[in-house]
Amino acid sequence: MTTANTDVVDVREDSRKAGRYVYVTAIVLLCAWVIVPLYFLLINTLSSPEAVNAYPKSFFPEFDLGSLTFFANFAGILTALKNSILVAAMTMVMSIAIGAPAGYALSRFEFRGKELFRLLILLTRAFPLPLLALPLAVLFIRTGIDDTVFGLALVHTTLAIPFAVLITFSLFSGIPLELEEAAWTLGCTRFTAFTKVILPLVLPGITASAIFAFVISWNEVFAAAVLTIENRTLTAFLLQNLDTSPLHLKFAGGFILVVPALIFIFAVRKYLFAMWGIANR
Amino acid sequence: MAVIEIKNVAKTFGSYQALHDINLTIADQEFMVLLGASGCGKSTLLRIICGLETASEGEVWIGGRRVDHLPPKDRGISMVFQNYAVFPHLTVFENIGFGLRMQKMPDDDVKRRVERTAGLMHIDQLLSRYSGELSGGQRQRVAVARALAMEPDVILMDEPLSNLDALLRMEMRAELKGVLAESNTTAIYVTHDQVEAMSMADRISVMHEGKIVQAASPIEVYRNPAAEFVAGFIGNPPMNFLDATPQGGGKYTVAGHSFDGPSAANSNLQFAIRPEDMKLSDDGLQAVAKVVEPLGAHLLVTCELDGKLFRAILDSEMQVKPGDVLKLAPMPDRIRWFDPATTLAVA
Ligand SMILES: Nc1ncnc2c1ncn2[C@@H]1O[C@H](COP(=O)(O)OP(=O)(O)O)[C@@H](O)[C@H]1O
Ligand SMILES: [Mg+2]
Numbered sequence: 033m034t035t036a037n038t039d040v041v042d043v044r045e046d047s048r049k050a051g052r053y054v055y056v057t058a059i060v061l062l063c064a065w066v067i068v069p070l071y072f073l074l075i076n077t078l079s080s081p082e083a084v085n086a087y088p089k090s091f092f093p094e095f096d097l098g099s100l101t102f103f104a105n106f107a108g109i110l111t112a113l114k115n116s117i118l119v120a121a122m123t124m125v126m127s128i129a130i131g132a133p134a135g136y137a138l139s140r141f142e143f144r145g146k147e148l149f150r151l152l153i154l155l156t157r158a159f160p161l162p163l164l165a166l167p168l169a170v171l172f173i174r175t176g177i178d179d180t181v182f183g184l185a186l187v188h189t190t191l192a193i194p195f196a197v198l199i200t201f202s203l204f205s206g207i208p209l210e211l212e213e214a215a216w217t218l219g220c221t222r223f224t225a226f227t228k229v230i231l232p233l234v235l236p237g238i239t240a241s242a243i244f245a246f247v248i249s250w251n252e253v254f255a256a257a258v259l260t261i262e263n264r265t266l267t268a269f270l271l272q273n274l275d276t277s278p279l280h281l282k283f284a285g286g287f288i289l290v291v292p293a294l295i296f297i298f299a300v301r302k303y304l305f306a307m308w309g310i311a312n313r
Numbered sequence: 314m315a316v317i318e319i320k321n322v323a324k325t326f327g328s329y330q331a332l333h334d335i336n337l338t339i340a341d342q343e344f345m346v347l348l349g350a351s352g353c354g355k356s357t358l359l360r361i362i363c364g365l366e367t368a369s370e371g372e373v374w375i376g377g378r379r380v381d382h383l384p385p386k387d388r389g390i391s392m393v394f395q396n397y398a399v400f401p402h403l404t405v406f407e408n409i410g411f412g413l414r415m416q417k418m419p420d421d422d423v424k425r426r427v428e429r430t431a432g433l434m435h436i437d438q439l440l441s442r443y444s445g446e447l448s449g450g451q452r453q454r455v456a457v458a459r460a461l462a463m464e465p466d467v468i469l470m471d472e473p474l475s476n477l478d479a480l481l482r483m484e485m486r487a488e489l490k491g492v493l494a495e496s497n498t499t500a501i502y503v504t505h506d507q508v509e510a511m512s513m514a515d516r517i518s519v520m521h522e523g524k525i526v527q528a529a530s531p532i533e534v535y536r537n538p539a540a541e542f543v544a545g546f547i548g549n550p551p552m553n554f555l556d557a558t559p560q561g562g563g564k565y566t567v568a569g570h571s572f573d574g575p576s577a578a579n580s581n582l583q584f585a586i587r588p589e590d591m592k593l594s595d596d597g598l599q600a601v602a603k604v605v606e607p608l609g610a611h612l613l614v615t616c617e618l619d620g621k622l623f624r625a626i627l628d629s630e631m632q633v634k635p636g637d638v639l640k641l642a643p644m645p646d647r648i649r650w651f652d653p654a655t656t657l658a659v660a
Contacts, residue, residue, distance in 0.1 A: 208396065221384070
């Protein structure tokens with residue numbers, strides 16, 4: 033009787049240990065999956081061009097700015113970087129300017145077809161960009177906004193808007209209607225209640241969704257490559273020069289692309305968790 | 314300081330009629346309580362007066378001015394919400410001064426007004442805190458102070474104490490009554506708690522299924538319920554009902570005994586009596602005790618009488634056991650009669 037009991041306990045203990053082992057391994061693997069390439073990117077960016085092209089590779093960076101200097105001096109890179117920032121900034125402003133009011137309307141008003149509207153917003157993400165690229169290019173050429181920063185920002189805005197709407201929708205929904213109603217009874221119009229009460233409360237979240245829009249645009253390569261020729265963004269520029277550019281340029285470029293995205297996403301992770309419905313601490 | 318007149322107000326949500334033809338006049342500086350079970354339309358009526366909801370029909374007048382087309386801010390009202398609705402991004406000071414700032418009142422005046430109102434509500438120590446740093450009771454005080462600081466003609470309150478625990482609620486009840494009496498405002502106070510209603514109101518409007526069944530002073534509502542619903546709703550426990558059959562000549566038979574009743578009616582009626590309005594007497598109605606609950610101040614006995622549940626409140630010194638036969642004599646001047654056809658009181 034007693035032995036049987038201890039056996040059961042042992043088995044349970046064993047399976048718990050095994051479960052824990054699998055769990056830890058999975059986490060380590062997942063982290064490695066993300067971190068190892070980033071680490072190699074870092075090493076190669078912070079090493080001299082010679083070291084990057086040499087073999088065997090070092091596991092530690094030299095902290096040599098040679099590759100980055102080469103990158104900065106490479107013809108067209110700085111213009112591409114500037115374009116990237118411009119397009120992303122425009123995308124950020126436009127997607128919030130359009131997305132936030134839509135999110136507010138979705139959370140505060142009842143109207144016919146509301147559910148369908150929410151579904152449609154998501155469906156825009158199901159439409160593959162390559163399919164749109166050709167007609168878009170034709171349309172852009174006809175209207176004369178092909179190969180412009182603004183034209184590309186328009187496309188990126190359409191990519192970012194669904195997220196902007198859904199994030200702001202959940203932000204506004206999280207603010208009790210009573211707060212707004214209290215403001216109305218205290219002398220506010222709908223508009224001043226929004227600016228004095230709702231806006232201060234959602235501003236951090238709006239900032240997060242703006243940054244997310246920025247990152248979407250910053251990382252986007254397909255539309256950028258198809259719709260621009262002279263005014264390339266950094267992603268499109270690097271893609272274009274993929275065959276011809278030296279290895280250290282690719283590493284430095286990759287690094288410059290990844291780092292802002294990483295920093296921004298890290299800064300707003302709380303809101304992205306909230307958006308995907310994952311409870312954060 | 315304003316009279317409120319509600320004229321023929323009705324409200325439908327889709328196909329659901331939440332309010333039916335409400336007519337009510339609330340006197341200047343009166344403390345009116347809207348009392349009713351959850352879902353009877355109290356909040357809807359209050360929100361129509363406030364301007365947060367539009368009536369489907371009817372008119373709302375405040376201080377001799379028709380207001381039903383005006384936004385809340387132009388009605389001379391303030392509102393206290395059930396969930397406090399204290400702005401989380403502002404300090405207590407800025408919360409109380411919020412409405413004054415919207416009126417562009419000079420800083421000095423805002424400061425004076427906020428400090429005075431905060432003093433009234435005993436929160437002058439909390440002015441620099443945020444709502445996250447306050448207890449429920451303190452938040453409620455901020456919400457009331459914010460409404461009072463506006464010095465409105467009318468203050469509207471929707472179950473302002475229902476989120477507080479029992480002891481705090483009792484304390485706030487008395488305090489709120491005192492503060493409001495001093496402020497000279499007309500008040501409408503929504504609650505489902507009859508003790509709150511009885512203790513605070515100048516007048517109670519009892520609501521049931523979107524209608525006002527009775528609007529009268531607390532004691533009148535208690536002593537002379539206008540309808541069976543009120544009699545069965547007010548009082549803890551509420552009135553007892555027994556079937557009465559007419560003998561003619563204003564006499565009725567109730568559980569085998571003869572009582573003097575309304576002479577005009579000559580049909581089956583409901584005989585009603587409050588549990589505490591009974592004496593033990595040999596010629597009383599025979600009741601069999603079922604459950605005996607000693608409540609300290611008195612003894613609550615649930616009996617069976619004429620095949621119905623019947624409650625009596627007796628002296629706590631009485632020795633009663635389940636199964637005992639009690640002889641309960643209703644006090645004649647406390648007996649009330651209701652017509653089952655209309656459910657209204659008959660005299
Ligand atoms: N916005 C609304 N849409 C649909 N029905 C509503 C709405 N507001 C209230 N109701 C309904 O009207 C009735 C009365 O509600 P309410 O006035 O909130 O009751 P109370 O405050 O007395 O509990 C309820 O049955 C409620 O479901
Ligand atoms: Mg209510």
